Amino acid sequence: MTHTSSPETEGRVPADPQPTPAVQPAATTTTRRVDLERGTGIAPYTAVLWDLDGTISDSxxxxxxxxxxxxxxxxxxxxxxxxxxxxxxxxxxxxxxxxxxxxxxxxxxxxxxxxxSESFIGDAYPGVLQVIRDVHAAGIPQSTATSKPESSARVILESYGIDDSFLTITGASDDEVRSAKADVIEEALRRLDVAGVDLSNVLMIGDRFYDVEGAAEHGVPAVYVSWGYGRLGEEAGSVAVADSAERLRAFLSLD
Structure with a gap:
């Protein structure tokens, strides 16, 4: 049954005082080679897709x-x-x-x-913004692929000063017609393709199984990052697990 609304509660609702920490998978030392339609899982990559919440931003x-x-x-x-x-x-x-x-x-x-809210723009995870800037500096086209509304994603990335590192910022549509991760990834790939980007070796970077599975639906391998909001098991199907920006940088062959 659908609930009817009541006046909104003012102020902050108390948080769980002792949230259960999520158990994350161990990091890998290398990426795993795969043979997918749009990627091998091995650098050099022709394009990179990024999740936002839990991957770039601690939202x-x-x-x-x-x-x-x-x-x-x-x-x-x-x-x-x-x-x-x-x-x-x-x-x-x-x-x-x-x-x-x-x-x-x-x-x-x-x-x-x-x-x-004062916490609309969360803190960026350590080192990730520099990785994004370095991917851009290396000439690799990038797009977000987030289920956050595109308008909100743009505001957050602009606040971090990295919006110009992305060829396109792709997210959910405000009407939620496009919101499932696989649909957002499809749109990101479409926009990159229209821009003339080589999509033969794309990599998705995200922190939840939605990112891994959504990318796989379009033949794109994914790296799972363990600093986000997933937990052990959600990395299944990924080509690697990164536990730090430094390890992610190595997977991207930026060093």
Whole structure:
């Protein structure tokens, strides 16, 4: 049954005081060669796709606080942080549908709260922005492939000063018609193709199984990064696991 709305709770809803830490897979020393339609998993790469939340940006504080506020405004109990973290990555309207809410109404409420929050622009993960700049300097075309709305992704990347390192910034459409990771990756590849980019050896970089599986649907290998919001097992199917920007840099053959 769909819940009806009630006045929004003011202020920050208390966080789970002791969230359960996610167990991450061990890092690999090299990437694994594969034979996919659009990639081998081995450098040099002709294009790189990036997830945003949990890969470039530590956006969880803002997302989780906004989720708590929205759920509380509907009179729902607030799950633990470890439970809420499972919803960082997939399209947000799917999260609200899972809680029995009207996904359109709840998503609109969430976006208003999230974009107005002080933690809308989260901290970038150590070293990642420089890796992005170095990929750009090496002449490798890049695009984001995020389930965050494209307009929000652009604001965040502009705040980091790296928006000009991307040939295109690709994300979910504001109407959520394009929001599944595989659909966002398809659009990113389409835009790169229109721009004349060689798509023979593309690499996806992300922190959730949505990134790995969504890329595989389009014949693109993926590197899983363990500093994000995934957990052990989500790296299945990836060509490597990076636990630091330095290791990712090595996988990209930037040194």
């Amino acid at each position: 969880a504080p803002g997302i989780l606080n906004s989720l708590r506020t929205v759920l509380s405004s509907y009179g729902l109990p607030i799950p633990s942080d470890s439970e809420l973290l499972k919803h960082v990555g997939p399209p947000i309207h799917e999260t609200f549908a899972a809680y029995g809410l009207d996904p359109i109404e709840a998503t609109e409420r969430y976006r208003a709260i999230y974009r107005a």
